[in-house]
Amino acid sequence: MTFLASEEELKHLSEPVDIHLEATALHQRVIRDGGPALLLKAPRSGARVQFAASLLVNIFGTRKRVANGLGVHPDQLPDLGRFLAALRAPEPPASLRDLPSLFPVAKAGWNTRPKKVAASKDLHDVAPNLSSLPVQTCWPEDAGPLITWGLVITRPPGEDDPRLYNLGIYRMQVLDGQRAIVRWLPFRGGAQHYRQWQGKGQAMPVAVVIGCDPATLLAAVIPAPGNISELALAGIFNGRPARLAPCRSIQMHVPEGAEIILEGEIHPDETAVEGPFGDHTGYYNDPADYPVFHLKALRMRENAVYLSTFTGRAPDEPSVIGEAMTDLFRPILQQALPEILDVFLPPATCSYRFAILKLDKSYPGQARRAMMGFWSLLPQFSMTKYVIVVDADIDIRNWDEVMWAVATRSDPERDLLVLNSTPVDQLDFASPREGLGGKLGLDATIKIGSETARPFSKKLVMPRDVETRAEGLFRKLNSPKCVESPRL
Template identity: 65%
Template sequence: MHLRSLPPFADLSAFLNHFESGGELTRIAAPVAVELEATEIHRRVIAAGGPVLRFDTPCNSAGKPFTRPLVTNLFGTRERVAAGLGLDAADLRRFGQFLAALRAPSPPKGLGAWRELLPVVRAGLAARPKLVSWPKALEPQQVDLTALPVQTCWPGDAGPLITWGMVITRPPGVDDPRSYNLGIYRMQVLGPDRAILRWLPMRGGAKHYRMWEDLGEPMPVAVVIGCDPATLLSAVLPAPEGVGELALAGAINGRRTCLAPCRGIEMHVPVSAEIVLEGTVQPGDSALEGPFGDHTGYYNDAECYPVLQLSALHARADAPYLSTFTGRAPDEPAVIGAAMSDVFAPLLTQAVPDILDVHLPPETCSYRMAVLSVDKRYPGQARRAMMAFWSLLPQFTMTKYVIAVDRDIDIRNWSDVMWAVATRADPQRDLMVLERTPVDQLDFASPEVGLGGKLGIDATIKIGAETNRPFADRLTMPEDLVSRVDGRWEELFGGT
């Protein structure tokens, strides 16, 4: 169950102070351009597993400095992702078990089981957002996005891009934070008070926008740039069905998320926010977004998306501007995705007991390929497991390739996985091709935008009706011999 090993971080500044005190934050005093230069520095640092970067003097292409520092690489390592959840990296799977328990709690069987259920009960109590007054530290600012150190990440980008904006939307009707959707959607800056909101059709923000558009009414939108890490990560976590992101943030922190009413729209935002943008999206108001460099390692096509018209901007006096870049791994989305593999696994195995574990290799753009460990017991089971995987979470509908292997294969070892594909799969029997299924709109390999194929590879040993010939025995050494050689290793090689 989820038991924090770190105290809750009240806001982004507290999180940054934690890393700085531990030597995991580097301040860069020299001027650094937000156009391309900051991205190139970030690329090299994240590839080396380096620290959080705080650029104290970010400047524009003309060398004029911005008044706010730029922070990048916040979640550039698996350990920092876990720290955002209050955990050591080794406990990410335990956190996944906690989410699985929230999704479908098991009835207690005795006093010990009741004790194990207590974290879930506490999480339920902490899940209800708490409404408070507007924090005085969030002061009104001139509505001018160009005054923020917004990065232009790649040379072919259409313009500056807000990359860590946590977009908060709600359905029409009464303003009820329990119905909110929190999503990290990129935002192309068009000018001081206009930005494009880019979201995929299956995302919560897009769903809310369609509801407002059907009514012909403007949709209120709040955008938070920087806040406590639990809320930030809740916006990208696989929240259990019926558990909103704000409720999940409260469960992670072990205390209710405090929300304050916006100044000019009927919305609430976390009081831990560093920078808050308020505005509306008018029905039908859209603009051409992109192209921008993306996680695939390519530029995506330009497409039309809704435009946010800003009406207010509030910020803390010392608020840093949180940003990142998106490109071919390693980048922060890939690091977060790799860490989330351990979080996904318990949810997946709970819903599909045939699946023992899952690995989403970051080098395959995080979710484009998955390797499943299957507890093979009957013919056709691997195919069933692959189809169940594609159906479980919205993220998995974007997965193009799924490889199913037996439990004796290390799914995090490409050598092992490829050996299984080469020796346990037959192309005419074990390839399962699905046509015209939903795929990532940024996938240039698909013949149509948002529509393409999927491939399942059954790399398990075939049993029963799956084959007409017995499978050969795997080469293994007797365990007692392995132990005996282990015991003689120092004698034979002097400890080398």
Template identity: 55%
Template sequence: MHQRSLPPFPSLGSFLSFLNEKSEIRTASAPISMHLEVTELHRKIIEKGGPALRLDHALHEQGRAATFPVITNLFGTRQRVAWGLGTDPEGLASLGELLAWMQSPKPPRDLRQAWSLLPAARNALHARPRAAAPPREWREAEPDLSQLPVQTCWPEDAGPLITWGVVVTRPPGDDNFELYNLGVYRMQVLGRDSAIMRWLPMRGGAKHHRQWQAQGLDCPAAVVIGADPAILLSAVMPAPETISELALAGVLSSQRVDMAPCAHIPLHAPASAEILLEGTVSTSKTALEGPFGDHTGYYNAPEHYPVFTLKGMRIRERASYLTTFTGRAPDEPSVLGATLLDVFKPLLRQLIPEILDIWLPPEACSYRIAVISIAKRYPGQARRVMLAFWALLPQFSMTKMLIVVDDDIDIRSWDDVMWALATRMDPVRDLMLLDRTPIDHLDFASPLDGLGGKAGFDATRKIGTETSRDWGRTIQPDRDVERRINQRWHEFFPEQMPK
């Protein structure tokens, strides 16, 4: 069973020190504007698989110097995402197996298996967050958003945007950590003490907001900008609703999450926060948000969302301001999505056992298209997998196109996938269309806002009642001949060897 292989990172600073030891962070001392310039620098660095960046002389849009160093591209490579999860890229699958076990634990069959499950049991204990005193490193600051070096990412953006804020909410009633939600929602800064909270209706924060609205009260919300990597990553992982983000953070860090009381709202927040914004999200006041450049590669249309009012602000000594940009891949969210999918696969296979592998092509906006491989056993199995996948998680309900292939297809090779589509699919028989299903609000191709179609492509070999024809045999080279030619390659091309 999975065990964390790296030392704990109790804060963002400790993780940055680790990255420095690995030569995975670069400090830039030249002045750079948070208005467009940071996005362009970040974009060029992430395209090359470059390091995290610490910008010591960031400039506000008006040209004044920022009082915080700015961190960006923190999770810009698969390696750094894995390190943030406490492991290396090879350990992502075993971490996923642990999460799958936690979702549906099974009793051990014998003493040996019981012994092997001890790390999992310890991790389950770490999943319980605990109340703690506010850190001594926190200091009360004037509640003024203009202190923050907030980034403007794209030329036609409506304004500066808090892009890496982990928003903490809870439902009305008892302050129960098990009911907390952590989510990353972008926030358009309107003024010194107000911003727009853009959360979609299916998100956990929006659900809590509706519950407070039903009681006629504004929703308390804490916004954490910068924290230990387990908190940051748990807020963006596609975890089932039965596993809270705080529990997930405890499992990732192998230690219980300390939650400190807020000073101005009835809420607790992670004690590892670098910058903590305390406030309320109005249940009656909205403002027009956007347009902003988004992961689709387009500017989204302006929409009304509720207004966040800042009540208090606390800042850690020597705090860093964490930021990123969102745009057409490659960007940081696309790297996170591709890496975290490997963690989620064991749970996905537990819930849909037919699935052998899945790929969300980054160039398809991370989740708009999914390619799934199965070991087909019965007619109609591909369609069953499609319907189960769309219903599994809110994120997957946004997937517009599913391509299901057999286990002999390399799902990460468009050559293989296109060959399967061209030779194993009949457009009339094997295309499943669904109408008026939930779709990303940012999808301009959908005919209605938030409602659109889905297409499932069954590119598997047809068996049983799926066809009345004999299926063709796939051409395969003679393995002995293939091996013999490889061994004799130098006889034909003395200066070249087979790739």
């Protein structure tokens, strides 16, 4: 928060704000205007006005704050993405002269190993009661209060080895003071660890951190390159190894700078109905069974802040983060498919459900190859339902241009690629079956070679010198010294 305050990116609000709906409505209004992070110093719930922490929202509400959380300026996000791509598949030096270029990669490798430190003396044990925290109820028909920025830390059975940890932002429905439901999709790391503990018939230790350094939070939500863990990624972003302190009641470690720590366990065969909750789709999701977390210990700092957000139709913090993260995974995509010049995931389409690829096309069928490669590269991209591929001359962030390419360069009989029974988001109500549905690829590129029997006509392009001259005339036309209108 000190950094946010120094950048004039934080505002304090002392007036009481109800954690039931009102905090979400305020957050919505602020994020629409690209506003600051908010520290709500008097969160209340109805008549109750006393909680163990103040409420902090909207810390990642702008692209600038997302970039700052990763330790860079917004303009440096593409450079960071290229660096991550190099970590995923470093190129050997062509000569001894190129060896210095490998030093940043080697240093990053050193920072990937977490370091264990002593427990912080600034953390204090308090009565383990989730009701003491200002947990929001975000939408009118939500099933209950929801922990939205909980950094859930899990590990596989066996020795406590932080190198094997999974960090994920999984929402948690609070059932009562000691229980909460953890919702994770089957392919997520936490769910994989849970199945391993289930196989042994043992309770799984789980730590939940609410509030820590921004890089660790963001490392838990972005697509990591290769097999780099979230803690390793956090070490790379922070420029030093992640520092982990031991838990008190379970055999696990958590980030040293944590504000609030929930320690507990999940029993192998206990589930409860989670939901419905408002989600990024703009709809409520269906209720479903998920594991139950049992709170054993609660530790927090003096004057701790409870970090929270809401999830809904864009703009929300996940959509802002997703748009900024495109700069990080674009180089990884280009590393696998160099002919892809750019990629855009429109936030209004729930971020990852719709992708537009700009292609440097040179041979027939290349657009379809790009679609298949995109869907296969990262687990997140397997959830993308629609992919449109356009040529290099199209501005993929201009919907009018994309639709012009679709209207003039594609034919439904030839250029639609339809896939059946593929993995889709479980929250996608448009799919006929939960978690299983179709995908549509649309080739909106100019057809070449064997793709067509008809040559394309030339695109209308005005000569550059004529455009320059017309621009100068236009400025004169709108200047105060414009020629007088002719007299009638």
